Amino acid sequence: MRAEIIAVGTELLLGQIANTNAQYLSQKLAEVGIGVYFHTVVGDNTQRLLQTIRLAASRSDLVVFTGGLGPTQDDLTKETVAEHIGVGLEINSPAMAHIEAFFEQRKMVMTENNRKQALVIEGSHVFTNDYGMAPGMGIAHEGTTFILLPGPPSELYPMVESYVMPYLIQLLPDKQVFHSHVLRFYGIGESALEAQLLDLIDSQDNPTIAPYAKEFEVTLRVTARAATVDEAEALIAPVEQEIHDRLGQYIYAIGESSLHEVFVSELKRRGETVACAESCTGGSVASLITMVPGSSAVYNGGIVCYTNEVKHRFLDVPESVLQTDGAVSETTARILAESIREKLGSTYGISVTGVAGPDPSEGKPVGLVYIGIAAEGMPTVVKELRLAGKRHAIVKRAAKYALFYALQMQKER
Amino acid sequence: MRAEIIAVGTELLLGQIANTNAQYLSQKLAEVGIGVYFHTVVGDNTQRLLQTIRLAASRSDLVVFTGGLGPTQDDLTKETVAEHIGVGLEINSPAMAHIEAFFEQRKMVMTENNRKQALVIEGSHVFTNDYGMAPGMGIAHEGTTFILLPGPPSELYPMVESYVMPYLIQLLPDKQVFHSHVLRFYGIGESALEAQLLDLIDSQDNPTIAPYAKEFEVTLRVTARAATVDEAEALIAPVEQEIHDRLGQYIYAIGESSLHEVFVSELKRRGETVACAESCTGGSVASLITMVPGSSAVYNGGIVCYTNEVKHRFLDVPESVLQTDGAVSETTARILAESIREKLGSTYGISVTGVAGPDPSEGKPVGLVYIGIAAEGMPTVVKELRLAGKRHAIVKRAAKYALFYALQMQKER
Numbered sequence: 164m165r166a167e168i169i170a171v172g173t174e175l176l177l178g179q180i181a182n183t184n185a186q187y188l189s190q191k192l193a194e195v196g197i198g199v200y201f202h203t204v205v206g207d208n209t210q211r212l213l214q215t216i217r218l219a220a221s222r223s224d225l226v227v228f229t230g231g232l233g234p235t236q237d238d239l240t241k242e243t244v245a246e247h248i249g250v251g252l253e254i255n256s257p258a259m260a261h262i263e264a265f266f267e268q269r270k271m272v273m274t275e276n277n278r279k280q281a282l283v284i285e286g287s288h289v290f291t292n293d294y295g296m297a298p299g300m301g302i303a304h305e306g307t308t309f310i311l312l313p314g315p316p317s318e319l320y321p322m323v324e325s326y327v328m329p330y331l332i333q334l335l336p337d338k339q340v341f342h343s344h345v346l347r348f349y350g351i352g353e354s355a356l357e358a359q360l361l362d363l364i365d366s367q368d369n370p371t372i373a374p375y376a377k378e379f380e381v382t383l384r385v386t387a388r389a390a391t392v393d394e395a396e397a398l399i400a401p402v403e404q405e406i407h408d409r410l411g412q413y414i415y416a417i418g419e420s421s422l423h424e425v426f427v428s429e430l431k432r433r434g435e436t437v438a439c440a441e442s443c444t445g446g447s448v449a450s451l452i453t454m455v456p457g458s459s460a461v462y463n464g465g466i467v468c469y470t471n472e473v474k475h476r477f478l479d480v481p482e483s484v485l486q487t488d489g490a491v492s493e494t495t496a497r498i499l500a501e502s503i504r505e506k507l508g509s510t511y512g513i514s515v516t517g518v519a520g521p522d523p524s525e526g527k528p529v530g531l532v533y534i535g536i537a538a539e540g541m542p543t544v545v546k547e548l549r550l551a552g553k554r555h556a557i558v559k560r561a562a563k564y565a566l567f568y569a570l571q572m573q574k575e576r
Numbered sequence: 577m578r579a580e581i582i583a584v585g586t587e588l589l590l591g592q593i594a595n596t597n598a599q600y601l602s603q604k605l606a607e608v609g610i611g612v613y614f615h616t617v618v619g620d621n622t623q624r625l626l627q628t629i630r631l632a633a634s635r636s637d638l639v640v641f642t643g644g645l646g647p648t649q650d651d652l653t654k655e656t657v658a659e660h661i662g663v664g665l666e667i668n669s670p671a672m673a674h675i676e677a678f679f680e681q682r683k684m685v686m687t688e689n690n691r692k693q694a695l696v697i698e699g700s701h702v703f704t705n706d707y708g709m710a711p712g713m714g715i716a717h718e719g720t721t722f723i724l725l726p727g728p729p730s731e732l733y734p735m736v737e738s739y740v741m742p743y744l745i746q747l748l749p750d751k752q753v754f755h756s757h758v759l760r761f762y763g764i765g766e767s768a769l770e771a772q773l774l775d776l777i778d779s780q781d782n783p784t785i786a787p788y789a790k791e792f793e794v795t796l797r798v799t800a801r802a803a804t805v806d807e808a809e810a811l812i813a814p815v816e817q818e819i820h821d822r823l824g825q826y827i828y829a830i831g832e833s834s835l836h837e838v839f840v841s842e843l844k845r846r847g848e849t850v851a852c853a854e855s856c857t858g859g860s861v862a863s864l865i866t867m868v869p870g871s872s873a874v875y876n877g878g879i880v881c882y883t884n885e886v887k888h889r890f891l892d893v894p895e896s897v898l899q900t901d902g903a904v905s906e907t908t909a910r911i912l913a914e915s916i917r918e919k920l921g922s923t924y925g926i927s928v929t930g931v932a933g934p935d936p937s938e939g940k941p942v943g944l945v946y947i948g949i950a951a952e953g954m955p956t957v958v959k960e961l962r963l964a965g966k967r968h969a970i971v972k973r974a975a976k977y978a979l980f981y982a983l984q985m986q987k988e989r
Contacts, residue, residue, distance in 0.1 A: 176612045178602030179788060181594050185617070189591030199589045200624060202617035204598070211613065218631070375592060439859075439880070445866025446852075446859030449880045453858025456934050456967055464886035466879050467852070467862045473877035473920065477890075507886065521869050554869050 164335065166192055167201040167223045169215055171231035171240050172314060175204045184229040184319055191323055193373075194386060195332060195341045197225065207237040209246075216247045220307045225334070230314030232297035234276040240311055241300070245284045248304045252282040255289050258298040265296055284311075290326040294318045301330055308334060342395035343386040344403060344417055347425075349567040351413040353381045359409055363402065370399050372406075379559050380421065415570055422566040423451035429573055430461035430510075437569070438507035439465035440478055440499040442490065442516040443532060447562035463507040468499065478502040489525040491516050493533055493545045500535030501543055511572070512537035513565050520554045532561045536572045544572060577748065579605055580614040580636045582628055584644035584653050585727060588617045597642040597732055604736055606786075607799055608745060608754045610638065620650040622659075629660045633720045638747070643727030645710035647689040653724055654713065658697045661717045665695040668702050671711040678709055697724075703739040707731045714743055721747060755808035756799040757816060757830055760838075762980040764826040766794045772822055776815065783812050785819075792972050793834065828983055835979040836864035842986055843874035843923075850982070851920035852878035853891055853912040855903065855929040856945060860975035876920040881912065891915040902938040904929050906946055906958045913948030914956055924985070925950035926978050933967045945974045949985045957985060 168185045175182055185202040192199050200223065205215045212231075219226045231240030245252055259281035266273040280297040283289050290299035295318035301310045310327065312319050332340075348356060353376040357364065360383075364372045370387035383406065387398035407414065416425045430437060439448045449465045452458050466477050471490055474480040480490075480498045488494040496514050504512025517532030518524045530550040537543040546568055550557045581598045588595055598615040605612050613636065618628045625644075632639045644653030658665055672694035679686040693710040696702050703712035708731035714723045723740060725732050745753075761769060766789040770777065773796075777785045783800035796819065800811035820827065829838045843850060852861045862878045865871050879890050884903055887893040893903075893911045901907040909927050917925025930945030931937045943963040950956040959981055963970045 175599075176602055176615065177606055177786075178599045178604075178612075179786075181596045181599040182615065183594045186588075186591045186594040189589055191591075193590055199591075200619065201628075202588065202595065202615070204615035206613060215614075373590075373592075441859075443866075444863075445871075445875070446854075446862030446878065446880065449859030450857075450863045450971075453856075453880070453882065453932075454968060454971060458858075459882060462858070462882050464880050464882045464890075465859065466890075467859065467866070467877050469866065469872060469875050469877045477877075477879075519866075555867055558863075558867060 164197050164224045165222070166197050166199050166225040166227065167203065167219050168199060169219060169226060169228045170202070170204045170314075171207065171212060171228060172204070173206040173237070175230075176206050184314065184316060187316070187320065188227055188229070188323070191328065192227075192331075194343065195328070195335065196388060197331070197335075207231065207239055209239055209243055212239060212243045213247060216244060220247065220305070220309075223307060225308050225310070225331075227310045227312065229312050229319060232280065232299070232311060232313050234274075234280050234296075238279075241282065241284055244302075244309055244311060248284070248302065248309075250285040253285050254278075255281050255283045255298060257291070258283065258289065258296075261292070261298075262296045288330065290322050290330070292318055292322055293325065294321050299327065301327075339388045339390060340392055340395055341386055341388050342392050342399070343384050344399050345419060346383040346385065346403070346406060346414055347416045347418070347421070348381040348383065348410065348413045349415055349422060349563060351381060351410065352376075356381050356383070356410065356413075360406065363405065367402060370395075370402055372402065378421070379556070379563055415567060422563050422570070424455050426566050426570050426573070427452060427455040427458050427461055429570070431457065433573075435510035435573070436461050436463050436508075437511040437513060438463045438503045438509040439565075440503035440512065440514040441465065441467050442469060442474070442499070442514075443519045444515040444558050444562045444565070445469065447558055448513060448515060448565050451562055451566065463509045465507075466503060474499065478506075489527065491518055491525055491527050491531060491533065493547065496533035496535035496545045497537075497543050500537035500545075504537040504539070510539050511569055513569055515561055515565050517548070517550075517557070517561055519557045519561075530557055532557070532564070534561070534565045534568055536565075536568050538572050538576055541572065541576060544568065577610050577637045578635070579610050579612050579638040579640065580616065580632050581612060582632060582639060582641045583615070583617045583727075584620065584625060584641060585617070586619040586650070588643075589619050597727065597729060600729070600733065601640055601642070601736070604741065605640075605744075607756060607797075608741070608748065609801060610744070610748075620644065620652055622652055622656055625652060625656045626660060629657060633660065633718070633722075636720060638721050638723070638744075640723045640725065642725050642732060645693065645712070645724060645726050647687075647693050647709075651692075654695065654697055657715075657722050657724060661697070661715065661722075663698040666698050668694050668696045668711060670704070671696065671702065671709075674705070674711075675709045701743065703735050703743070705731055705735055706738065707734050712740065714740075752801045752803060753805055753808055754799055754801050755805050755812070756797050757812055758832060759796040759798065759816070759819060759827055760829045760831070760834075761794040761796065761823065761826045762828050762835060762976060764794060764823065765789075769794050769796070769823065769826075773819065776818065780815060783808075783815055785815065791834070792969070792976055828980060835976050835983070837868050839979050839983050839986070840865060840868040840871050840874055842983070844870065846986075848923035848986075849874050849876050849921075850924040850926060851876045851916045851922040852978075853916035853925065853927040854878065854880050855882060855887070855912070855927075856932045857928045857930075857971050857975045857978070858882060860971055861926060861928060861978050864975055864979065876922045878920075879916060887912065891919075902940065904931055904938055904940050904944060904946065906960065909946035909948035909958045910950075910956050913950035913958075917950040917952070923952050924982055926982055928974055928978050930961070930963075930970070930974055932970045932974075943970055945970070945977070947974070947978045947981055949978075949981050951985050951989055954985065954989060957981065
């Protein structure tokens with residue numbers, strides 16, 4: 164099945180927003196084995212949109228639109244697709260009731276143009292919008308299926324997950340499920356990971372193996388297609404085992420959660436707590452941990468010890484250590500981790516001290532970072548890292564390494 | 577002049593990356609008054625790329641490509657554009673010397689496919705790649721100008737700024753400059769800002785006024801076209817004054833710097849320092865400040881006082897205040913700001929305490945946030961906010977409000 168994605172909206176052509184909807188939809192279509200051959204962005208203009216629809220219909224089996232379903236004069240997608248097909252629009256009663264309820268709940272007066280949102284293409288299958296007003300729709304015409312979806316990601320994503328994917332899977336030649344495991348890695352780059360798995364990636368067709376890099380982490384999605392989820396699991400299992408055998412040391416979780424989410428959830432499950440003493444990461448570790456809802460149950464607090472004075476006065480690093488070993492040293496990292504753990508009475512104490520740049524410090528190179536992990540009843544561990552990149556990347560990577568090492572320590576405890 | 581942008585790369589069609597290059601190029605073209613009518617993404621496939629080039633050439637005066645200039649077999653852009661035009665490729669000597677020097681410097685052996693990157697379309701104007709190996713190029717054919725640029729943003733952006741924009745301005749019918757001022761706002765949303773300036777935005781043609789929202793801040797770009805920069809400045813001045821008269825209280829800077837960058841740079845200039853006591857923002861204020869290169873000269877450190885115990889033990893908030901007023905209160909915010917300033921001997925002390933959610937705390941609603949700013953020789957100010965959104969948005973907004981209020985205090989000092 165050949166698919167393409169058309170995003171409608173002048174704001175995209177002005178560069179006010181990036182076309183992240185096309186990225187999201189491409190990922191979703193790839194997951195069920197549908198190949199995407201083109202993305203197009205076209206403005207809110209009937210003639211150019213019609214030209215784009217005709218071209219797409221001539222070359223694709225599936226055309227997915229986002230945007231242009233709203234209440235204003237600029238919103239033209241369904242009108243123009245209906246024109247191409249040669250049908251009209253009709254009021255969809257459930258959508259109209261949904262829109263009226265929306266205004267009723269908020270005690271707002273509904274303006275007439277909002278009724279326009281309840282219009283759908285005659286004969287189309289309607290997708291409910293659980294997070295907004297404009298419904299989506301799907302309709303087949305002369306061998307091409309057109310799917311029209313709202314532009315705001317907050318409405319698009321849930322509509323796709325709940326209603327569009329099941330509809331699409333019905334269209335596929337063989338009734339099958341697509342089932343994925345997401346393996347989450349840290350401490351290895353995307354290209355190094357790919358190099359170590361290249362033979363698997365190239366030779367595997369079912370399951371497929373796709374690496375992604377995002378926010379300084381790498382994930383690997385292993386997707387199998389089969390008649391049932393159990394059969395898909397059976398296809399995934401040996402491949403996942405092989406990946407584990409090669410790169411298990413870098414895998415910190417299976418699933419959709421990021422490092423800080425996995426760490427906080429493990430702390431909660433075990434009834435443990437953590438505290439941080441951060442120098443070069445300047446609060447980034449604390450910030451990641453406290454971004455997780457419910458982190459207040461496991462995060463005691465921390466100190467951003469940017470200056471030597473704060474390291475000495477608040478965290479008991481002796482002047483002599485700061486003068487001989489320096490602030491960026493194994494000894495300082497060890498004392499910081501142990502001090503913050505003791506002072507805040509937490510299960511774990513995490514420390515980070517290093518040179519984030521752009522200039523060297525204490526004669527030490529940019530990218531040199533020490534991470535200390537103190538844990539109740541265990542010897543403190545200090546790791547030395549040499550991180551590449553600019554200041555921003557060094558700080559973000561160091562913060563994630565701190566969480567990765569804390570997770571490793573937690574597994575051993 | 578009608579333009580369109582074509583991004584070449586299967587990774588875009590797989591959803592591995594978003595087409596942020598098209599967004600960036602659209603903004604740059606809009607700045608010089610060139611209208612973009614289509615974005616297309618096409619994979620690494622000669623036939624589909626050729627089809628896309630032919631369509632673009634038939635309807636546009638300017639076609640800008642990104643991607644597909646690299647060393648591998650998959651990189652097809654210049655070969656395919658040359659095929660469309662009916663010319664060959666030739667070695668560009670400066671580009672070849674640049675590539676050889678790149679490998680020489682790194683003491684790496686150059687593989688043969690890297691030579692491919694020095695090939696350019698016969699008769700094209702070559703854009704130097706200061707941050708990579710593949711040069712860009714521009715060539716006109718039958719009324720359409722084709723511009724081919726590398727895909728990696730780290731190479732694309734500097735090439736566009738240094739070489740492509742001057743080349744494009746030459747193509748414009750009237751010799752003119754485009755000159756912008758960027759006004760940076762905080763404390764007002766994009767739609768509220770637009771509503772207050774709608775008459776100006778709609779009626780102004782030169783200068784144009786374009787609002788953008790990014791990372792919880794709003795910016796307004798005022799762009800004038802004129803024969804000289806001075807004439808453009810003269811066109812911008814009265815419009816900027818009018819915007820100032822209406823919304824001056826929300827403007828924190830003119831230029832490309834974000835809130836934390838402006839604050840750190842002002843601290844440096846004045847020889848001042850800052851320290852933070854953060855509860856609900858969990859280190860986000862410290863993290864923003866310390867992300868700025870050179871912040872170690874102005875940032876003393878801070879305490880993430882997530883629990884009441886830390887607020888009491890480390891920052892002297894009396895138990896009685898925590899029991900009567902609560903941790904989320906004006907009194908606590910005031911004491912936290914003053915304590916951290918005194919303990920760290922800094923010019924300013926910033927505190928944030930609030931309910932980030934998802935659940936209410938102390939019977940106080942999600943989104944209630946108090947920000948305290950203590951400054952040497954000035955009475956402490958505490959601001960109460962009611963922020964909307966989810967946990968992540970509340971934390972990010974609160975952290976930026978803290979910096980915004982600190983900047984306001986700094987202006988008065």
